[in-house]
Amino acid sequence: MKLYFTKDHEWIRVEGGTATVGITDYAQAQLGDVVFVELPPVGAPLTKRKEAAVVESVKAASEVYAPISGEVTEGNAELEADPALANTAPEDAGWFFKMSVGDASELDGMMDEAAYRDYTKDL
Known part of the structure; x- marks a missing residue:
């Protein structure tokens, strides 16, 4: 099981051919109280760096x-x-x-937890 982070504040945990995706602690802190989520339907194809879900808070709506x-x-x-x-x-x-891993090489270049924490320190 390996955990990766994106500059858009998503995390992805890969276990075999399945990946679990969510937003980071930093992202939820910036959003404030989350009041609604819209998740993608099962079977939906996803493309790297394209909108997959929506999260709405008392402050704003944001794409995942x-x-x-x-x-x-x-x-x-x-x-x-x-x-x-x-x-x-x-x-x-x-x-x-959760999603299937279409191309594992797309994980290359993502941040590990330490690199992500360093990245968010300066935001």
Whole structure:
């Protein structure tokens, strides 16, 4: 299991041919209280760096981008029922969707946790 981060503040955890995607703790802190999420439907094709989901907070609505290309295999029904999970457990129970890994080489160049924490220090 390996964890990667994007400059758009998504995280992706890869286990075999499946990846779990969510927003980072930094992202949820910037958004404020999350009140609604719109997840992609199962079977939807996703393209790297294109919109995959929507997260709305009391401050703003924001897109969640697909970190890699693949197909949605599951949406987080618990997050849909309780969007606040994106705030309370953004990098755990607050995940957004799972997807197949279309091309593992698309993970190349993503940040690990230490590099992402360094990246967000200066924002």
